[in-house]
Amino acid sequence: MQMHEVQYDDAVPIDGYGPGFFRINGEVLRGAAIITATGARGWQGYDDVESIVALAGEVDFILMGTGGDMLPVDRAFRETVEAAGIGVEPMASPSACRTYNVLVSEGRRVAAVLLPV
Template identity: 55%
Template sequence: MRLNEIAYDDSVPIDGYGPGFFRIGGEKVEGPVMVSPAGVTTWGGFSDTETIIDQVADLDVVFVGTGAEIAHLPTDFRTICEAAGIGVEPMASPAACRTYNILLSEGRRVAVALIPV
């Protein structure tokens, strides 16, 4: 089996997560967070669509980690994001972290908004 080192270019990978925090680019970040090509920023949860709209430009998709379990996105949240031309994909936060890292390593244009487990 051939193993390759993953190169993330200028983007920041998610190194890990735990109760109430994420480890991103070697730094521990408490609470909800958004990671995009624009950088790492705190996120106010589903009522904070402005952060998502401000941080994303020309992206394929924004993964939304809904915590320990997958949950439906609030209708208002999804409607506002889609009206701004942003595709959002809900999944459990652990799955969102893994999916984000994989697509990021492939050079895809992705972002992730995460609620801690």
């Protein structure tokens, strides 16, 4: 099997995560986070839906990391985000981190919205 190093030409990768934090492009971000190809910032949780809706036109869908386990996404949050034209794909945060890295390395228009594990 041949191994190839993944290149993130124009994107910010998720390097790792742990209890209460995410390491993005070499920097630690504590708490919930929004990660796009252009950067990362803190997120205030489901009540902060405006930060996600503001991504309309920049991303086609978000990978909604719901923490250590896959949980349902808040209904009002999902409906508001989808009304803005952004799809919502829920999964556990570790899976969302891995999936984000694969998709962003392919140039996909995706964001990871992550609750900490």
